[in-house]
Amino acid sequence: MARTPFLHPFAKPANEHWITIVRGEGAHVWDDDGNRYIDGMASLWYCQIGHGRPEVAEAVARQMRAIEAYHTFDIFTNEAAERFCELVVGLAPIDGRVFLTCSGSEAVDTAIKLARLHFHLQGQSHRNLIVGRNLAYHGTAYGGMSAQGLPLNQEGYGPLLDGMVRVPHDDLTEAETLFAEHGERIAAVLAEPVIGAGGVYPPEPGYLAELRRLCDGVGALLILDEVICGFGRLGSWFGAERYDVEPDLLTFAKGATSGYLPVGGVLVGRRTLEVLEADPGYLLRTGFTYSGHPTACAAGVANIEILQGEDLPGRAAPMGRRLRAGFDELLAEELVAEVRGDGAVFGVGMLDGVDAVAVRDAMLRRGVIARPIGATTIAWCPPLVTSDTDLDTCVEVFGEALREVRTGS
Ligand SMILES: Cc1ncc(COP(=O)(O)O)c(C=O)c1O
DSSP, X not given: OOOOXXXXXXXXXXXXXXXXXXXXXXXXXXXXXXXXXXXXXXXXXXXXXOBOOHHHHHHHHHHHHHOSOOOOXXXXXXXXXXXXXXXXXXXXXXXXXXXXXXXXXXXXXXXXXXXXXXXXXXXOTTOOEEEXXXXXXXXXXXXXXXXXXXXXXXXXXXXXXXXXXXXXXXXXXXXXXXXXXXXXXXXXXXXXXXXXXTTOBOOXXXXXXXXXXHHHHHTOEEEEEOTTTTTTXXXXXXXXXXXXXXXXXXXXXXXXXXXXXXXXXXXXXXXXXXXXXXXXXXXXXXXXXXXXXXXHHHHHHHHHHHHHHTTTHHHHHHHHHHHHXXXXXXXXXXXXXXXXXXXXXXXXXXXXXXXXXXXXXXXXTTTEEOEEETTTEEEEOOOTTOOHHHHHHHHHHHHHHHHHHHHTO
C-alpha cells in the first residue's frame, strides 16, 4: 500500500506500509490478508473486555436508535452519561463526581485546569505549579504534553505550558527539596501509578504514599493519571487501591469503554468539589462538545457490566503471573535484559544492540502483536480475556523473535 490520505498518529509521515485490521474477536484480530494475530497490547492498552463483544454493539445500537447524541452543557443531561458516572463513582477509590471527556489527553488537561482552579477559587492563583515525573506520559494536548517526562514528545512544538516542574520517577530526594522550597506554590502532583507509555515502570515501594504525604504537608493535590492503570489492568479497579494511595483527582480513559467508543474523564474528589460547589452561582467554564456523549457512555456502561459480570479485573493477576514466569525464563536464557510490570502490564527491556522494533516485526510475522517503546522495550498489555494458551504463545513467539533478531537469521 502506498501513502494514503490518512496522516497517522505517532507514525512516520513518509511511511507506506500499513497493516489493515478488519476484524476482532476476543484477544484476536485479523488483517485484510486474512492473517490472525494475538493482540498482546489490547490494541493501545485499552481493550480490557476483548474485541467484538456483541453486548456493547447492541447497547450502542439501542442508544443510537433512541437518540445518538445530545450535548450536556448547562442544563442538559442523558441517562447513559448519568448511569456511566454512577457506575464509575461506585467503583472509584474516592468519593466524588465525574467530569467526562473524550480522551485521556482531555482528561489530563482538565485535571490540570481543575487543580489550578481549585486554588484560584480560594484566592490562591499563585499556587499553580504542576509537578510531573520523568518518563511519565500524559497525552499530547498542551497540558499533558508539558507535564510529561518524555522530551522527544515535546520537541518542536514551541513554548510549553508555564508552571510545570519535573522530578525523577523513582527517587524522592528532588521532590522533597522542591516541596521544601516551593511547597506553597505547588497546586498538584501528577503521577501515573504505573508509568505506562514511558516504558512500564511500577512505582518503587512506598513512592506513591510518600508523594501523598508530601502533598498533604503543603496542602497540594495529588492527581493520579489512571488512563492505563484504571478499569482492572492492575488487578484492582484502580491503581489507587493497588498501591493504597488516595488521590484528590483521578484521570481515566481507555479501559473505561475498552475503546469501543472514546470516553475519558476526571474523577473529582470531595475536596475540589466543595470548592466548586460552594457558590451556587459559580459557572464552571470548561468542557467538550462530546462530554457525556450518550452513545459513547452506553458503550462505557456495557463495558463496565462485562468487567464486573466476568470479574475481569480478577484475571489480571493470574495473567500477569503467567506472563512474568515466561518472561523470567527469557531473562534466565539471557534473551532480555529486564522484566518490569504489575498486574497484566509489562515492559521487557531489550539487550544492548537488540532493536525492539525488529523484535516487534519478527513477532508480527508469527501472528503476535506487542508494542515497541523506543528501541529498548517491548510492552505487553493483553486483553483481560486472553486465554492461557494465547499467553503462552505470546511468550513462545517473543522468544523466537528475540533469537531471530539476535542471530540476524
Ligand atoms: C497515562 C496516560 N495519560 C494520558 C494518555 C492520553 O490518552 P489519549 O491518547 O486517549 O488522549 C495516555 C495514553 O496512552 C496515557 O497512557
